[in-house]
Amino acid sequence: xxxxxxxxxxxxxxxxxxGKSSTSVSPTxxxxxxxxxxxxxxxxxxxxxxxxxxxxxxQLGRFEDESVKIINEYIKNYKxxxxxxSGRTLKIKMLDTNDSVELITTSPYTPRKTAYYRRYxxxxxx
Numbered sequence: 001x002x003x004x005x006x007x008x009x010x011x012x013x014x015x016x017x018x019g020k021s022s023t024s025v026s027p028t029x030x031x032x033x034x035x036x037x038x039x040x041x042x043x044x045x046x047x048x049x050x051x052x053x054x055x056x057x058x059q060l061g062r063f064e065d066e067s068v069k070i071i072n073e074y075i076k077n078y079k080x081x082x083x084x085x086s087g088r089t090l091k092i093k094m095l096d097t098n099d100s101v102e103l104i105t106t107s108p109y110t111p112r113k114t115a116y117y118r119r120y121x122x123x124x125x126x
Contacts, residue, residue, distance in 0.1 A: 001038075002038075002125065005086075006082075006086055006088075007035070009082060009085045009086050010035060010040075010082065010090075010125075011035065012085075013078060013081045013082060013085070014033035014034070014035070014040075014078075028046055028047060029044065029045070029046045029070060030043075030044070030045045030046070031043070031044050031045075031070070031071070031074050032045075033078075038124055038125060039095065039122055039123065039124055039125075040092070040122070040123045040124075040125055041120060041121070041122050041123075042071055042074065042075070042120070042121045042122075042123065043118065043119070043120055044067045044070060044071055044118065044119040044120075044121075045116060045117070045118050046063070046067070046116070046117050047104070047114065047115070047116060047117075048063055048101075048114075048115050048116075048117045049112060049113070049114055049115075050112065050113040050114075050115055051111065051112060052111040052112075053111070060099075060101065060117075063099075063117045064099060064119070067099065067117065067119040068097075068119070071119065071121055075092060075123070078090075078092075079092065090125060091125065092123045092124070092125050093123060093124045093125075094121060094122070094123055095122045095123060095124050096120075096121070096122045097119065097120065097121040097122070098119070098120055099117065099118060099119040099120070100117075100118050100120075101115050101116070101117055101118075102115055102116045102118070103115045104116060
């Protein structure tokens with residue numbers, strides 16, 4: 001179980017409203033994190049362009065791979081920051097992950113579609 005000081009450290013690490021953490025590494029990717037009890041929800045969001053409906057599954061596979069890679073890198077940095085600030089290692093276990101695609105724009109005159117790709121990953125920490 002984490003102490004209230006350690007939970008405060010976790011909150012400071014995930015706070016992206018100001019300071020160093022508010023500057024994004026990539027202008028096209030957003031990662032937001034929230035804490036609830038002993039779980040942490042990481043939400044990855046990006047804008048994607050879908051070329052056509054024929055190879056939609058192939059395109060989504062690429063977005064899925066990219067999102068998993070970026071979230072894993074985020075968690076690695078998250079754990080490193082926690083260790084630097086608290087002096088102890090944070091153990092995180094992935095509980096669930098899922099993704100979704102939400103169309104933003106579409107036109108009957110062009111096959112290109114703009115969409116939000118989101119991945120929600122829930123972790124348990126100790």
